[in-house]
Amino acid sequence: MAVFTAVSLDDLHQWIKQYPLGQAVGLEGISSGIDNSNFFLNTEHGPHSGQYVLTIFENLRFDQLPFYVKLMAHLAERGIPVPAPVPNTDGDLVVALHGKPAIIVSRLQGSSQLDPQxxxxxxxxxxxxxxxxxxxxxxxxxxxxxxxxxxxxxxxxxxxxxxxxxxxxxxxxxxxxxxxxxxxxxxxxxxxxxxxxxxxxxxxxxxxxxxxxxxxxxxxxxxxxxxxxxxxxxxxxxxxxxxxxxxxxxxxxxxxxxxxxxxxxxxxxxxxxxxxxxxxxxxxxxxxxxxxxxxxxxxxxxxxxxxxxxxxxxxxxxxxxx
Ligand SMILES: Nc1ncnc2c1ncn2[C@@H]1O[C@H](COP(=O)(O)OP(=O)(O)OP(=O)(O)O)[C@@H](O)[C@H]1O
Ligand SMILES: N[C@@H](CCO)C(=O)O
Missing domain, CATH: 3.90.1200.10 (Aminoglycoside phosphotransferase (APH), C-terminal lobe)
Structure with a gap:
């Protein structure tokens, strides 16, 4: 199970108010991945039909994240199909959750193709x-x-x-x-x-x-x-x-x-x-x-x-x- 930091909907109740997404209405841990804790997150509203992924970084520090997260934002703005990070109302893309850096990004649809043609x-x-x-x-x-x-x-x-x-x-x-x-x-x-x-x-x-x-x-x-x-x-x-x-x-x-x-x-x-x-x-x-x-x-x-x-x-x- 690749959720290393436990998070509940209750934990998000206050925290998510800093985002323009309404309340969190669904949260499900994602089992794959070996570096971070990832969750599918559904919210009341938001630009991506309320469908997001919440990532809590287990190994990377705040100061190590801007290059990666801003690159995703840059690519998403130019129409490349990558997760778009959602800024909070202060414009921050990376915020603390349970003392660790966290981001909310748009959820991509589809699934992996492990037998590519x-x-x-x-x-x-x-x-x-x-x-x-x-x-x-x-x-x-x-x-x-x-x-x-x-x-x-x-x-x-x-x-x-x-x-x-x-x-x-x-x-x-x-x-x-x-x-x-x-x-x-x-x-x-x-x-x-x-x-x-x-x-x-x-x-x-x-x-x-x-x-x-x-x-x-x-x-x-x-x-x-x-x-x-x-x-x-x-x-x-x-x-x-x-x-x-x-x-x-x-x-x-x-x-x-x-x-x-x-x-x-x-x-x-x-x-x-x-x-x-x-x-x-x-x-x-x-x-x-x-x-x-x-x-x-x-x-x-x-x-x-x-x-x-x-x-x-x-x-x-x-x-x-x-
Ligand atoms: N934006 C997204 N939209 C949809 N699914 C996502 C998104 N981000 C991550 N996932 C899902 O979460 C899983 C884990 O994500 P990711 O690979 O980034 O985690 P990780 O812990 O960094 O893993 P690893 O280091 O093993 O690649 C992915 O396999 C994918 O199924
Ligand atoms: N793609 C790497 C894992 C790190 O994401 C590997 O297969 O070794």
């Missing part, structure tokens, strides 16, 4: 390109906190837990990515705010139509191509082997390219970037498994899935960018 991948590619363009003029800046600096700093902490073969792969891949990131091709890549965690479980579909995406809490400024690589590594793989499915890759990349054409520098950087996207999640999963934070709440994800993907990307070139 090319048609779903095309929707994801199109939306990702629209999101990159819409975020270009976002005023706040925060680097990708799970980027190269974090890999270099974190790899030594997990090395003692690895087999010889795993440790050799991790060391050589961090070295490879450091060299790649120091090169001229990398420096010329387009960049801006990126989602950086656009996995299947963070996107909603109604039938074949993408109805929204959420979980912006790993967002940061990085190359757009990195975001594409992270997305392809999840949406277009065979989960058992990590092998890419060419039809899904084509669908996602072609749809992205139609909205925001890839550049020659991006074509040159594509294969290393897919490896970067695999390394990031292998390392974060290793870190969560072997060095769990005191406040870590549920079972970590399996690191070997991304080790397999990384080995596969090194051994076998992916379909090229259009």
């Amino acid at each position: 090319p048609v779903h991948c095309a929707e994801v590619g199109r939306m990702l390109a629209r999101m990159h363009l819409a975020a270009q003029d976002f005023a706040l800046h925060q680097p990708n906190l799970r980027g190269l600096d974090w890999w270099v700093e974190t790899a030594p902490a997990v090395l003692p837990y690895l087999s010889e073969a795993e440790a050799a792969l991790l060391r050589s891949e961090v070295a490879y990515q450091s060299e790649f990131a120091a090169g001229a091709t990398y420096a010329d890549l387009a960049r801006g705010p990126v989602h950086a965690d656009l996995f299947r479980n963070n996107v909603m579909f109604e039938g074949e139509r993408l109805s929204g995406c959420f979980d912006f809490y790993f967002a940061g400024v990085d190359t757009w191509l990195y975001d594409v690589a992270v997305t392809v590594n999840d949406w277009c793989v065979d989960l058992a082997t990590g092998v890419l499915d060419a039809a899904r890759v084509r669908a996602l990349l072609d749809a992205y390219h139609e909205v925001r054409p890839f550049t020659d520098d991006e074509r040159a950087a594509w294969q290393p970037m897919l490896r970067a996207g695999a390394l990031r999640f292998w390392l974060s999963r290793l870190y969560d498994l072997h060095l769990p934070r005191a406040a870590e709440l549920l079972t970590p994800h399996d690191p070997t899935h991304f080790e397999r993907i990384l080995r596969e990307r090194i051994a076998c070139p992916a379909p090229n960018l259009p």
Whole structure:
């Protein structure tokens, strides 16, 4: 059960008066999710037909939230289907509830598509390109906190837990990515705010139509191509082997390219970037498994899935960018 802070309708009676939503009339804990406490919240009125999600942040502090929450607001205002944060009557998007930071956002309709077909991948590619363009003029800046600096700093902490073969792969891949990131091709890549965690479980579909995406809490400024690589590594793989499915890759990349054409520098950087996207999640999963934070709440994800993907990307070139 992923509700770590208990909340009742009674608790909300006074608290919700700071919002232009009327009284809370329904509150139901959401069982998935491992970082935060989430609730479906129904209110008497409000711009989203009274249908909201209340999130209480279990690990992020107030000062860590503006980049993520304002980015969601920025994207929602530009028509990207992301949860729109609701301001209270003082204009604040993040407020305290039971002493922790909390937000109310619009509820997205639909459900996850965990067995995506090319048609779903095309929707994801199109939306990702629209999101990159819409975020270009976002005023706040925060680097990708799970980027190269974090890999270099974190790899030594997990090395003692690895087999010889795993440790050799991790060391050589961090070295490879450091060299790649120091090169001229990398420096010329387009960049801006990126989602950086656009996995299947963070996107909603109604039938074949993408109805929204959420979980912006790993967002940061990085190359757009990195975001594409992270997305392809999840949406277009065979989960058992990590092998890419060419039809899904084509669908996602072609749809992205139609909205925001890839550049020659991006074509040159594509294969290393897919490896970067695999390394990031292998390392974060290793870190969560072997060095769990005191406040870590549920079972970590399996690191070997991304080790397999990384080995596969090194051994076998992916379909090229259009
Ligand atoms: N705006 C929203 N509209 C509809 N459903 C939502 C919304 N936000 C979150 N959810 C639901 O809540 C669940 C948990 O949300 P989320 O993934 O953001 O939680 P989390 O604790 O940050 O999880 P994790 O870190 O595992 O991704 C989602 O799987 C989704 O079903
Ligand atoms: N998408 C991440 C979890 C953090 O949201 C993973 O699969 O490791």
